[in-house]
Amino acid sequence: MKKILIGVAAALALFSLAGCQPKGNDSASAASAQAAQTTSSYTAIIRAGRDAVSNKAYDQALGYFQSALLTKSSDKKATALVKQTKALIEAQNSLSKNSFNAAKSSAADVKTVTGGDSSLNSVADELLTTINKVQTTYKAYQGQLQKAQTAYDQQDYAGAIATLNQLVNQSDIADSYYATIYTGALKLQVGAISAQNASGSTAGNGSSASSSSSNAASGSGEYSVDKNDTEINGEKITAAQIQQARKDLQT
Structure with missing residues (x-):
């Protein structure tokens, strides 16, 4: 019964509104008001x-x-x-x-x-400046990482560590733009330190040091890498990021 009464009331309201619709000049005024509201x-x-x-x-x-x-x-x-x-x-x-x-x-x-819009043009100008800056810095950091990788491959672990220490201490290296380089540098740093330690403990046995360095990522030894250096913006470095960093070095 309540639903029926609501339906009747709604029908009466619609009928009443229909009877009050503007005609002639009133219709033109309503259209003008609607246009003004749309513009607003x-x-x-x-x-x-x-x-x-x-x-x-x-x-x-x-x-x-x-x-x-x-x-x-x-x-x-x-x-x-x-x-x-x-x-x-x-x-x-x-x-x-x-x-x-x-x-x-x-x-x-x-x-x-x-x-x-001029404001978006200005944003685009600022972004272009950022892109150029990031690109230049990225290439420089990539060059440092490649230099360290070459030293590592030549078993110059001290040279690799020195270059990597300089790289990972750059003020902006943890920025998201350089994430793959940062993770690659940390990975290589751990490997170089491990290989250097192994090389010293085996009196410079090259084959033994090489074998130790290949397992550095999964070893349980203590390395001179701070806990914070294994994170980017509070998040753990992932294997996928490290793999991507390796790919970047090969391109």
Whole structure:
């Protein structure tokens, strides 16, 4: 009975509203008011998106700009903002994978969007600067790791350790951009120290030292590596990261 009464009340409300619909000039006024409300909502959404850009919350900004497109279908400004933000996110994702050329290309795309926003152009400029800096540093650190690997292969463990100590003590080496190099350096550092210790204990027996170094990763000896040096941002270094670092050295 209660459901029936609610249904009747709803029907009466709809009937009443239908009878109150504006006609003639009233209809035009309602359409104008609706357009003004749409414009107001669109403006608020675009503003929220730009605020997200200022806070470097680019995924959030993209959501706002896509919502603006739903409010005003085919709007040129919102379309441009969506394209710019997508390119910016792609550039950041490529940089996180050390795909520097792809990152540069996507960052450049941000600035080529017709009718784009100047704030996103500025973000793209800053990102390009970061990409170039990271690429230069990555190559330098990779060169140091290769130098240490060569010394290790030649059983110059002291030389390898000296180079690795310098590398792992770089102020930014634990940044996510250099994770594969950092894990590779730590792995090689442990192996070099183990091999040097084994070499000393066998009076310089090269074959014995080589055998010991090949098992350094799984040995249970004590190495001069701090616990914090086996972590990146508080997370344990994984075997996959170490394997990737080895692959990077071979390319």
